[in-house]
Amino acid sequence: MKLKFFYLLALSLITLNIYSCNEESIYENETEEETEDQTDNDSDEEDENDEDNTQNIVYPEEDNSIKYVSTHEFKRTIYIDDENGSDNNDGLSEENAIKTLNKLSEMNISNGDQILLKGGHSYKGNIILKDLNKNAADNNYIHIGSYGDSKAEIDFRGYPQGILVENTSRVEISDIRITANGGESDYMINQVDKNKLYRYGIFINSYGKDNKKNISLVKDITISNVNLCDIFYYNNWETPPSRPCKEWSTNNEQKYGWGIRALVQNGYGVDGIDISDCYIRNISHTGIKMNASNVNTAPVKNVSISRCQIYEVGGPGSQFGRVSNLKMSGCTTKNSGSRNDPRKWGRGSGMWCHTCKDLLFENNTFEGAEGIADCCGAHIDIGNENVVIQYCFSKGNAGGFIEVLGENKNCSYRYNISVDDGWRNLSDEIQKPYWGNIGTKGCIMTINGHTTKEFVGPYYTYIYNNTIVWTENLKYKNPFIFEMATSATGILVMNNIFWVPERMNTTWSEHSYDNGTFINNAFDFKVADQVNAQGKPIVRDMTEEEINKLNFVVKNNLYKIYNNSFNDILPEKYWDEKPLKGNPQFVNATGIKPEDFVPQNSNLINSGMSIPKLESDNTAYGIKLGLTVSKDFFGNDISTPIIGAVIPR
Numbered sequence: 001m002k003l004k005f006f007y008l009l010a011l012s013l014i015t016l017n018i019y020s021c022n023e024e025s026i027y028e029n030e031t032e033e034e035t036e037d038q039t040d041n042d043s044d045e046e047d048e049n050d051e052d053n054t055q056n057i058v059y060p061e062e063d064n065s066i067k068y069v070s071t072h073e074f075k076r077t078i079y080i081d082d083e084n085g086s087d088n089n090d091g092l093s094e095e096n097a098i099k100t101l102n103k104l105s106e107m108n109i110s111n112g113d114q115i116l117l118k119g120g121h122s123y124k125g126n127i128i129l130k131d132l133n134k135n136a137a138d139n140n141y142i143h144i145g146s147y148g149d150s151k152a153e154i155d156f157r158g159y160p161q162g163i164l165v166e167n168t169s170r171v172e173i174s175d176i177r178i179t180a181n182g183g184e185s186d187y188m189i190n191q192v193d194k195n196k197l198y199r200y201g202i203f204i205n206s207y208g209k210d211n212k213k214n215i216s217l218v219k220d221i222t223i224s225n226v227n228l229c230d231i232f233y234y235n236n237w238e239t240p241p242s243r244p245c246k247e248w249s250t251n252n253e254q255k256y257g258w259g260i261r262a263l264v265q266n267g268y269g270v271d272g273i274d275i276s277d278c279y280i281r282n283i284s285h286t287g288i289k290m291n292a293s294n295v296n297t298a299p300v301k302n303v304s305i306s307r308c309q310i311y312e313v314g315g316p317g318s319q320f321g322r323v324s325n326l327k328m329s330g331c332t333t334k335n336s337g338s339r340n341d342p343r344k345w346g347r348g349s350g351m352w353c354h355t356c357k358d359l360l361f362e363n364n365t366f367e368g369a370e371g372i373a374d375c376c377g378a379h380i381d382i383g384n385e386n387v388v389i390q391y392c393f394s395k396g397n398a399g400g401f402i403e404v405l406g407e408n409k410n411c412s413y414r415y416n417i418s419v420d421d422g423w424r425n426l427s428d429e430i431q432k433p434y435w436g437n438i439g440t441k442g443c444i445m446t447i448n449g450h451t452t453k454e455f456v457g458p459y460y461t462y463i464y465n466n467t468i469v470w471t472e473n474l475k476y477k478n479p480f481i482f483e484m485a486t487s488a489t490g491i492l493v494m495n496n497i498f499w500v501p502e503r504m505n506t507t508w509s510e511h512s513y514d515n516g517t518f519i520n521n522a523f524d525f526k527v528a529d530q531v532n533a534q535g536k537p538i539v540r541d542m543t544e545e546e547i548n549k550l551n552f553v554v555k556n557n558l559y560k561i562y563n564n565s566f567n568d569i570l571p572e573k574y575w576d577e578k579p580l581k582g583n584p585q586f587v588n589a590t591g592i593k594p595e596d597f598v599p600q601n602s603n604l605i606n607s608g609m610s611i612p613k614l615e616s617d618n619t620a621y622g623i624k625l626g627l628t629v630s631k632d633f634f635g636n637d638i639s640t641p642i643i644g645a646v647i648p649r
Helices: 002-009 102-106 185-189 544-550 560-565
Strands: 076-080 113-118 122-124 127-130 142-147 152-155 161-166 171-174 176-181 199-207 216-224 227-232 257-265 269-276 279-283 288-292 300-306 309-313 318-321 323-329 332-334 351-354 357-362 365-367 378-380 385-390 393-395 402-404 409-414 417-419 443-447 459-464 467-469 480-484 489-494 497-499 526-531 537-541 552-555
Touching (some): 142 176, 176 199, 199 227, 199 269, 227 257, 257 269, 257 279, 288 300, 318 323, 378 385
Parallel strands (some): 076 113, 127 161, 142 171, 152 176, 161 199, 171 216, 176 227, 227 279, 269 300, 279 309, 300 323, 309 332, 332 365, 357 385, 365 393, 378 402, 409 459, 443 480, 467 497
Antiparallel strands (some): 526 537
């Protein structure tokens, strides 16, 4: 009963299982550097009964209408109709349509071709566009889409990918449904190319044998109004010979099913990807993933992702590694790290990035991320530069709202609204039967120097004008609010609203020890770099030099606890140079949507401070986009510095 009670309370956990599929994708002859915190422990306290204990959330239905209109001219259009077509036809008109996808391989597809599938039908197999750049001296495009009244479906069960774009530029993919719920796994296993042990809905692959960093072999890819649903490697009746999601281990190898994947291998790059209005649901692992295989390759660059919906994926909603100049906007990700199918990965942040540069995430929703370790709404992993997360709504993510790890530089969370993030608590009596003894505690804000080897940085982290709320909708305790590493240089926390209940006042921050080193110093400026005879850390005050190196600026934040329990000062663990007292008077402080957290106390909210560049910041800009913004969370003009993410009503 305890376990069932907990599940019903956890608004962020969703198991509405409308689709079911199988996982795995193609090529992946690479060394993944997935740096999310790792833990190898399995839980002995799992719920063996596995009832439907989670609360259902209603998701939008798939849109099967045809919307995309190509602006390019084509030399020929090939029609495919599995009902009225024949592979003896030339395919150059609706009346003379071919019948199968297999026939395409005989038609010498090249740039300048348009491939249209009759809508309302399902086609077995896949479409391969490979090594076509050598035939594309002009600027002609290839377009894959549907014709008629609705989308056609590509069912690539048993194949490594639904659509492969390898060493081919100028491709448009639109108005298609792509699915692969397992099927004929032996096809994958018995391939000559043993790297094809993965399954992708759409796979964009830049592959070459030469190490040419500055060559972008794949350019100008557009994916619009595509539905990718139910993509798994394994069949429902198969027992995967790898980790099922219930074990919740982290980064061990297993065969996956991914939605959209862009990969750079062996030196060649990808330049220009535009993904818009896509519906991605019930995927074994990641919804959208882009990365270069190693540091010697060119990156994936110049990426736009807009208005996409990503639901119930077993891994992250989206994940980026060695990507530069990306903007993700207007997207919704719910229930990443889903565990409603044993073929799913069962762990994932709404978004996470590593070793990337110049990324902007704005006007997105990240809700209900779950699984061990990380699993935040959107988190900035290791080695990024100039990543900004702004105007986003983060709700009910088990790991937390903010996570900035080691070697990051000039990253920021600003003008976001966070509701009930960081609820995972391994020691909470209600939650413990669910989480067991694995993973890490949740934390609303984590800024630490974790890397793969040691604690380094992060450098110049700007956290300001966020509205952070813990409602009474969840009846169990959040473990703590803030974690900061002594390895950091330059952390600014200003103009935020921390509207969290009093019962959290003793768990504002966490200290943790590793081999005698005091990693997280929180707000009391203490450190432990020696151990006593019993091997326990010896805590000391940080030196003035150590404190100055931190360049820790915390001021002008609004705290709920200050209003309720303390007349003059915050408790010691809430160190702040200039804390604010007062009630923002939210429209609905126990609400669940952004509109509930519009403040009405104008005098208080209009007492914000201008955001300065950190003294330790050796860049010219602080944040490459600029430290001052002109709009609030809802797009209203800001005339004076404010507290939180929203101007007062």
